[in-house]
Structure formats: structure tokens, C-alpha cells
Amino acid sequence: MKLKDFRKVEFWLATLLFIIFSYNLVSDTNQRNDGGIHEQFIAAKINYSYFFNFFVPKFLYILVVYLSFLALNFILIPAIIEKKREALNYSLIISLAVIVSLVLGICKTYSHTYELLAYKTIQQGYNSLFFDTFSKTTLLVILISVYTCVKYFIAYLLKKLDGNTAVQRQMKMDLAFGIGFWFVGLFLWIISRSNFQLTILWTMVVLSAVGIVIYSLYYLLPELYRQQKKFSSYFWNIFVISLILTLPLSILALFFFNRTSEVIFIVALFHLPTQLLVSIPLSWFLYRKRVLQNSELTSLRTELGKSDANLNFLKSQINPHFLFNALNTLYGTALQEKAERTGEGIQRLGDMMRFMLHENTQDKISLIREVEYLNNYIALQTLRTSQSADIKIETLIEEQFENYQITPMLLIPFVENAFKHGISLQKPSYIKISLQVRGNVLFFDVSNSINLKNDNDPEKLKSGVGLDNVRKRLLLLYKDRHELIIRENAQEFFVHLTLHID
Numbered sequence: 001m002k003l004k005d006f007r008k009v010e011f012w013l014a015t016l017l018f019i020i021f022s023y024n025l026v027s028d029t030n031q032r033n034d035g036g037i038h039e040q041f042i043a044a045k046i047n048y049s050y051f052f053n054f055f056v057p058k059f060l061y062i063l064v065v066y067l068s069f070l071a072l073n074f075i076l077i078p079a080i081i082e083k084k085r086e087a088l089n090y091s092l093i094i095s096l097a098v099i100v101s102l103v104l105g106i107c108k109t110y111s112h113t114y115e116l117l118a119y120k121t122i123q124q125g126y127n128s129l130f131f132d133t134f135s136k137t138t139l140l141v142i143l144i145s146v147y148t149c150v151k152y153f154i155a156y157l158l159k160k161l162d163g164n165t166a167v168q169r170q171m172k173m174d175l176a177f178g179i180g181f182w183f184v185g186l187f188l189w190i191i192s193r194s195n196f197q198l199t200i201l202w203t204m205v206v207l208s209a210v211g212i213v214i215y216s217l218y219y220l221l222p223e224l225y226r227q228q229k230k231f232s233s234y235f236w237n238i239f240v241i242s243l244i245l246t247l248p249l250s251i252l253a254l255f256f257f258n259r260t261s262e263v264i265f266i267v268a269l270f271h272l273p274t275q276l277l278v279s280i281p282l283s284w285f286l287y288r289k290r291v292l293q294n295s296e297l298t299s300l301r302t303e304l305g306k307s308d309a310n311l312n313f314l315k316s317q318i319n320p321h322f323l324f325n326a327l328n329t330l331y332g333t334a335l336q337e338k339a340e341r342t343g344e345g346i347q348r349l350g351d352m353m354r355f356m357l358h359e360n361t362q363d364k365i366s367l368i369r370e371v372e373y374l375n376n377y378i379a380l381q382t383l384r385t386s387q388s389a390d391i392k393i394e395t396l397i398e399e400q401f402e403n404y405q406i407t408p409m410l411l412i413p414f415v416e417n418a419f420k421h422g423i424s425l426q427k428p429s430y431i432k433i434s435l436q437v438r439g440n441v442l443f444f445d446v447s448n449s450i451n452l453k454n455d456n457d458p459e460k461l462k463s464g465v466g467l468d469n470v471r472k473r474l475l476l477l478y479k480d481r482h483e484l485i486i487r488e489n490a491q492e493f494f495v496h497l498t499l500h501i502d
Contacts, residue, residue: 003155007074018066020186025058037111044114057107064100069144071096077148093141101137105130139251170290171218178210204249205270209279212238216283217290225291235280242275348376359408367404367442367501371397371435374411378433381419390428397435404437405502407477411435413470414446414495422448422493437501444497450490 041048072093079089108129109116116125185206189199216238224234249271250264355373359365378395385391415433423429434445467486474482481500488494 057111072144101134104133182206212279221287364405392430395433418448424451442499447494
């Protein structure tokens with residue numbers, strides 16, 4: 001919500017409160033909620049009129065506070081903050097304070113006439129009443145001005161946090177929840193026709209709690225957390241702030257409470273326990289929970305970044321490794337014969353290279369394309385071994401699949417390993433490959449004979465990246481969705497993979 005939108009909300013909320021308070025005042029047909037003024041008039045033996053001695057003064061109080069809020073919050077203070085005609089606006093604020101003091105002073109002479117009897121002369125009584133209303137008006141102007149400045153300051157901070165939309169969004173949600181909680185409580189107080197002073201007390205205490213929670217979550221607690229301070233430091237900070245807030249809240253309550261000598265005690269009785277027992281634990285709990293969530297999110301992002309880096313690295317290892325093997329195979333075939341077999345090999349290699357360039361970099365590809373690549377590889381390797389009657393290659397690979405997706409280059413390392421270590425042109429050798437899909441479960445089996453490399457064979461000391469890579473990729477991409485079994489003895493190497501695919 002932008003500042004101009006919030007100003008609209010402020011206006012309609014202030015107007016709604018004015019209407020609610022006015023309606024509550026008008027609807028009091030039994031004249032019971034006058035705060036004991038009637039009894040004070042009777043005790044002083046002065047004629048009492050509910051309309052002139054309570055209703056009109058109280059309505060004017062509400063109207064003056066409402067109009068003062070509109071003038072200061074929407075016109076005068078914003079103009080001063082924006083440095084527009086500052087001298088004129090300061091003069092208008094002083095004039096407003098004088099006019100409001102006069103209106104409230106006149107109202108108080110009607111609502112508190114009985115207090116005039118306590119003075120030696122009527123003039124002294126008037127002077128005291130008007131001085132009291134002038135003091136309260138000054139405080140009212142200060143409070144509204146402070147509220148407006150705080151609002152603009154928060155808007156300034158939010159503007160500086162434009163890059164951190166998550167923090168802005170969370171702060172707006174917290175403010176909305178706090179204001180919503182206050183409004184629901186206020187509505188319940190009003191419809192239950194509770195004492196007017198209770199609704200005012202509810203408003204002051206709850207809005208103070210909302211302010212303390214927001215201040216704690218977005219300034220105090222982050223600062224203490226950076227300094228590695230404990231809960232006790234936070235508790236005493238808020239305790240001091242709550243004590244300091246008691247004074248302005250009590251002064252504000254003087255506008256609505258008749259027993260001025262007890263105002264500070266009443267406000268402190270509700271305000272301090274609320275902040276100490278609700279605001280402090282709530283703020284601490286929310287902040288600690290959010291810090292833990294942010295830590296988990298940061299850790300998860302770090303792990304995902306590492307996984308992506310590892311996966312990209314593993315993919316980059318697979319491609320050149322196989323290309324060198326394929327080129328060696330074509331080279332051996334070319335030495336044997338220069339006709340159709342060489343052409344077929346080159347064609348299949350071209351298909352495989354196109355697959356690796358265009359589809360190997362994708363996160364998921366069609367299972368059909370993966371199987372096509374697998375068949376091309378087997379056919380290419382068969383060219384090298386077809387002249388030897390002692391080499392048997394058996395494949396049972398299904399050709400028809402539904403629209404399943406699989407991570408590319410996931411199956412080929414097992415087949416590549418079988419041809420690399422299971423085939424010998426001088427000894428009897430065999431490879432058996434089976435691939436089936438039942439439901440959304442892929443069953444893949446590869447078994448091959450084992451032929452020991454010569455001591456001078458450079459591949460003998462190389463463990464290869466194929467099987468190691470595929471193990472890591474399965475853990476990264478199919479965690480808890482695969483089963484890999486590898487068995488080996490002196491004569492045979494066997495791999496069984498069960499994979500849940502999409």
C-alpha cells in the first residue's frame with residue numbers, strides 16, 4: 001500500500017470511528033453512560049440537563065478531535081514536512097490550537113459546571129478550566145503531529161526498502177493483522193454497549209501494542225540479534241519504552257476520563273501488563289521463528305546451489321568422456337572396413353551428438369528420446385564387436401512408452417560401463433540389457449562379463465566418472481524415488497535400477 005492509499009484508509013477509518021462514537025452517544029436513550037456527571041451535579045445542587053450538560057459537550061469533543069485530526073494529519077503537518085509555506089502552516093496550527101481550546105473550554109464549563117464551586121471566584125474557575133483545556137489541546141496537537149511524522153517516517157523507511165519486497169510485504173501483513181485485531185475488538189465493545197471509556201482504553205493499549213511489536217520485529221530485535229544480546233536485554237528495552245509510553249497515553253486519556261486523578265493508574269493497569277505479557281513474548285516468538293525460517297531457507301538455497309553446480313559439473317563430465325569412446329569406436333571400425341558400417345556409425349554418432357547438444361542440458365526429456373539415444377549407443381558399439389562370434393549382446397528394450405519424462409543421460413553410464421569393462425575381442429564376452437516400464441516405475445537391468453585389463457592399459461587405473469556420476473545424480477534428482485543395486489563377482493557385473501518416473 002502506497003502512502004496516498006494509506007491516507008485514504010486513514011480518512012475513512014477516522015470517519016467511521018467518528019460515526020460510531022456519535023451513534024453510540026445518540027443511541028444512549030437511557031442516559032446511563034455519562035460517567036457519573038449527573039451525580040456530581042446533584043451533589044453540587046445544580047440543575048442538570050443531559051442534553052446541554054453532557055450530550056452537546058461530548059459531541060463537540062468528538063467533532064473537534066475528528067476535525068483536528070483531519071486538518072493536522074492531512075493538510076498542515078504534511079505541508080510542513082514537504083517544506084511548503086512553513087510560516088503560514090505554523091500560524092494555522094497555532095490558530096487551530098487556540099480555536100479548539102476555546103471550544104473545548106466552553107464545553108467544559110457546561111459539562112463540569114460543578115467544578116466552578118471549588119474556586120473562590122467564578123473568574124478563577126473559568127481561568128482554570130480554560131487553562132486545562134488549552135493544555136490538553138496542546139497535547140492533542142502534539143500527539144497528532146507525532147503520529148503524522150511517524151507515519152511519514154515509516155513511509156520513508158519502506159521506500160528505502162523497495163528492493164526488499166519480502167520485508168515490506170511481511171510488515172504490511174503484520175500491520176494489517178494488528179489493525180484488524182483492534183477493529184474487531186472495538187466493534188465488539190461497541191455492539192455490547194460497553195462503557196465509552198473502555199473502548200478508548202482498548203484503542204490506546206492495542207494500538208500501542210501493535211506499534212511495539214512492529215518496532216521490535218523490524219528494528220530493535222534485528223539490532224539486538226546482530227549484537228548477540230539475550231532476551232533479558234530485549235525485555236528491559238521494551239519495559240522502559242512501555243513505562244515512557246504510559247505518560248502520553250495517560251495524557252491522551254484525560255480527554256475521555258472524568259476522574260483525572262486516577263487516569264495514570266488506570267492506563268498503567270491495562271497498558272503495562274499487556275506489553276509485558278503479550279507484546280514482548282509475541283514479538284520474541286515471531287522474530288525467533290522468522291530467523292529460523294530464514295536460516296533454513298538460506299541453507300536450502302545454498303544446498304540447491306551446490307546441487308545445481310554439482311549436477312552441471314557431472315553433466316559436463318559425461319559428454320567428453322563418451323565422445324572420446326565413440327570416436328575410438330569409429331576409428332576401430334574404419335580400420336576394419338570403409339563402407340556401410342563406417343557410414344552407419346558416423347550417422348549414429350551425429351544423432352547422438354545432436355541429442356547431447358540440444359537435449360542433454362534440459363532438466364527432463366521424453367523417455368522415448370532417452371531410449372533412442374541408448375539404442376544408438378548400443379548399435380554403435382555393436383559395430384565394433386559384430387565380427388567376433390564370441391561376443392554376445394542381448395537387449396530387451398521396450399519401444400512403446402507413454403509420455404514419461406526422465407533426466408537425460410541417466411541410463412547410458414551403466415551401458416557404457418558394461419561395454420568398457422565387459423567386452424574383450426580376445427575372450428568370450430557377453431552383455432545383457434533389459435528395460436521395462438510398469439505403471440510409472442522403470443526397471444533397468446544390465447549384466448556383463450568381467451574381463452581384466454592388461455597392466456599397460458591406461459583405462460585400468462581409471463575408475464571412470466560414469467557410475468560415480470550416476471549415483472550422485474540419482475541422489476540429487478531422485479532421492480527416495482529410486483533403488484540401485486550393484487553386484488559383482490569374479491565373472492559377472494550386475495546392475496539393477498528401479499526408478500519412479502513422471
